[in-house]
Amino acid sequence: MSEKPEKLIDKKGLRLDGRKIDELRPVKIEVGVLSNADGSAYIEHGKNKILAAVFGPREMHPKHLSLPDRMVLRCRYHMAPFSVQERKSPAPSRREVELSKVIREALEPAVFVEYYPRSGIDIFVEVLQADGGTRCASITAAALAIADAGIPMRDLVVACAAGKIDDKVVLDLMDTEDKVGVADVPVAFMPNLNAVTLLQMDGILTPDEFESAVNLAIEGCKKIYALQKEALKTKYMNTKEEVEE
Amino acid sequence: MPTFFEKKQLVTPGELLAEGDYIAGENTYKEGNKIYASRIGLVDCDNKNVNIVALRAFYVPKIGDIVIGTVVEVGFNGWTVDIESPYTALLRASDVLSRPFKPQNDELSQVLNAGDLIVAKIASYDRAHDPQLTVGEPGLGKITRGQIMKVTPTKIPRVIGRKGSMISMIKQETGCQIILGLNGVILVTGKNLEDEELALLAIRKIEEESHTSGLTDRITQLLKEEKSKREEKKNE
Numbered sequence: 001m002s003e004k005p006e007k008l009i010d011k012k013g014l015r016l017d018g019r020k021i022d023e024l025r026p027v028k029i030e031v032g033v034l035s036n037a038d039g040s041a042y043i044e045h046g047k048n049k050i051l052a053a054v055f056g057p058r059e060m061h062p063k064h065l066s067l068p069d070r071m072v073l074r075c076r077y078h079m080a081p082f083s084v085q086e087r088k089s090p091a092p093s094r095r096e097v098e099l100s101k102v103i104r105e106a107l108e109p110a111v112f113v114e115y116y117p118r119s120g121i122d123i124f125v126e127v128l129q130a131d132g133g134t135r136c137a138s139i140t141a142a143a144l145a146i147a148d149a150g151i152p153m154r155d156l157v158v159a160c161a162a163g164k165i166d167d168k169v170v171l172d173l174m175d176t177e178d179k180v181g182v183a184d185v186p187v188a189f190m191p192n193l194n195a196v197t198l199l200q201m202d203g204i205l206t207p208d209e210f211e212s213a214v215n216l217a218i219e220g221c222k223k224i225y226a227l228q229k230e231a232l233k234t235k236y237m238n239t240k241e242e243v244e245e
Numbered sequence: 246m247p248t249f250f251e252k253k254q255l256v257t258p259g260e261l262l263a264e265g266d267y268i269a270g271e272n273t274y275k276e277g278n279k280i281y282a283s284r285i286g287l288v289d290c291d292n293k294n295v296n297i298v299a300l301r302a303f304y305v306p307k308i309g310d311i312v313i314g315t316v317v318e319v320g321f322n323g324w325t326v327d328i329e330s331p332y333t334a335l336l337r338a339s340d341v342l343s344r345p346f347k348p349q350n351d352e353l354s355q356v357l358n359a360g361d362l363i364v365a366k367i368a369s370y371d372r373a374h375d376p377q378l379t380v381g382e383p384g385l386g387k388i389t390r391g392q393i394m395k396v397t398p399t400k401i402p403r404v405i406g407r408k409g410s411m412i413s414m415i416k417q418e419t420g421c422q423i424i425l426g427l428n429g430v431i432l433v434t435g436k437n438l439e440d441e442e443l444a445l446l447a448i449r450k451i452e453e454e455s456h457t458s459g460l461t462d463r464i465t466q467l468l469k470e471e472k473s474k475r476e477e478k479k480n481e
Contacts (some may be wrong), residue, residue, distance in 0.1 A: 039301075057303065057331035068373065110259075112274075112283065116305075117372050119331035147258050150301035150397075152272065152283040155259030192259040192281060232257050236285055236300050 008165040008177055015177070017046075021170040024160070024220055029141070029231035031148050037124075039149025041231070043141040046174055047131035052141035054149040056121035065120070070113040072120040075104035077138060079127040099135050100125075106139050106159065106188040106198035112152045121151065132175035133161045139188045139198065140224060144232055157197055158228055159188035160220035162213040164205055169212050171220045185210070187217035191225045248290060253456070255300075256282045262295050270296035287456060298456065304330040304398040304428035306367050306376040311385075313393070313426030314378070316361045319354045322346060326363065326378060329395070329428045334376040336365065341380055362388040364424055364432065384424075391422075391434030392441050396452045398429035403455040404448055411451065411461050418468040419444040443471055 009015055019025070025046030034040035037053035044050075060066035077099040081090050092100075103125060111121075123145065125138045136159035143157040163173040165181035178184050183203025189196055196218075205213060248263040250256060260282045262273060269275040272284040273295050282288070286297040304312075306328070314328040316336075323337040338346040338353055357363065363378075364385050370376035380386045396404070404425060405412050416423055421435035421444040431448060435441040447464050454460060 038303075059331065059333055116331050147285055148301065150284060150299060150303055152274075153258035154274070154276075154281070154283065156257060190259065192261055193276070229257050232285060233255055236255060 004180055005176065008180060009168060009170075015165075015170065017174065019172075021168055022216060022219075024172045024223055025174065027224055027227050029144065029227055031144050031231050031235040037145070037149075039145040039147070039151070041141040041144035041148060043137050043144075045133065045137040045140075046172075047129060048127070048134055048137045049129040050134065050137050050141050051126045051128060052138065052145040053124045053126075054121060054142070054145040054151070055124075056149070057116050057119040057151065058121070060118070060120035066118045069117050071111070071116045071118075073104050073108050073111065073113065073123065074120060075100045075107070075123040075125065075142070077103055077125045077127070077135075079130060079134075083127045083130045099138070102135060102198060102200070103138055103142060107142055107146065107157055109195070109197050110143065110153050110155050110157045110190055111146060112154065115152060121146070121149070130175070132173055132178040133186070135159070135198075136161050136186050136188070140228055144228060147232055148235070155190040155192045155195075156225065156228055156232075157188055157190055158221045158225045159186060159198060160217050160224055161186040162217035162220065164203065164209060164213065169209055169216060171216050183209075183213070185213040185217060187214060187221065189218055189221040191222055248295075250288045250290075252289060253287045255285070256288050256297065257285050258283055262288060263290070266293065268294045270294045272297035272299050272302075299399045301397060302399045304328065306330055306332060306334070306370040307427075308367050308370055310367045310427040311364065311424070312367060312378075312428040313362060313364050313388070313424065313430035313432055314428070316357050316359050316363065319357070319359060321348065322353075324353070324357055326365070328376070328378075328426075329398075329430060330376075332370075332375050334365075334367070334378045336363070336378040336380065340368075340378075341386075343381060357387060362393065362432075364388060364426070388432060391432050392445060394431045394433065394445055394448060396429050396431065396448070398427065400452050400455050401425055401427055401429060403460075404431070404451050406461055411464065414461060414465055415444055415447050415468070418465065418472070419447070439475065443468065443475075446471065 028044040030042045033042045039054040041052050139159035163184040165177050183205045185201045188198035263280040284299040286299040289296050312328045314326040316324045317327045318325040326334040328334045365378035368377045368379040419440050424432040433441050433444045
């Protein structure tokens, strides 16, 4: 992907990878993939491949970080050195530190942190392959990993981005669209409570465009939510089938 | 006042379960007049009370619970015990020695050392303090023999069965002593290894097929079949 494409949307209204402007990339989700973690999930969102693992709730170490009235969430977002075209240094970059914070803050409203004071949970997000929109896919996977760990939640959190390329508001930007395009708006959303937990914007949009981008992203979130729920149920379906036996 | 689920339906966190005059039971929560799920599990409604039997959970200490834990550290005047919960428990030296503890007279690591397993009761616990254990009752204390097995804590009631029917049946059929830690750790002690293995087999089966109806009968059958199989092998 060295040369910049002239146009991101062709005459037929299709994007570089043949998607329509309001179409998601294919999403595949699996829950409970790691046996050593208390909860885990794996997501493939287009070319993104991301693993999320949750440990806890457990005693906080170091102990002085624990809070007397609530559980502490810790999150580490990390990109594998081989996850991008040019080798990425495995040391946490500025961007990764920021994304760790952003993901943590997107998930925190969904967790009943006040139930288990003085304890903590650790969320590890490992990006194995990146192609734009990793923060969104990470949030979707991490929320599932938390649910899989048996930690009480208000709702699952699901995230999806929208943006502007070639003067058009489109859903779910991939890497090239993000880099060449005009703007990117990632949104994390709790579908049942109808609440937004993450809203960022990178680029320039008019207020009208911004509104339609947010609405489009929420529509995308709802579509991914159906897959997310399905994935979580599939893991526990075996138990369920035995009930009906 | 509608409900949005069928009996024993599998639900995920955040799913809307009922609206109106309902009471939020286990693993659910109420927001306004709506009841939502907070864990993955099977819903059940019993007289306005919406409950979820969680398929995945961890142990939260409760006063009076019998638990099985591992000693992880010997301290100055007691032990730190891992009870498979978000909080580690404390066991005081004076509780074990049943007399005032004097550091110059007693060497704590000779009574209980790191790695030892104990059966204990939760003596005190609240939001602000770690649980404290006690072993000052018959049947509690250091575990010297037997086998340990771990299950999800939510499945312990299933192993006990209605009014203890399941557990007493297994004890009778295998001749083993079984102690159920409410934190999901089970101790099986029998006369010989075979008896213990038989009991573990039955418990593992219960864990896999929990929430099925008529499970006690099927486990009884399983144990009888296994026993006769083993008899045959011996006779050969």
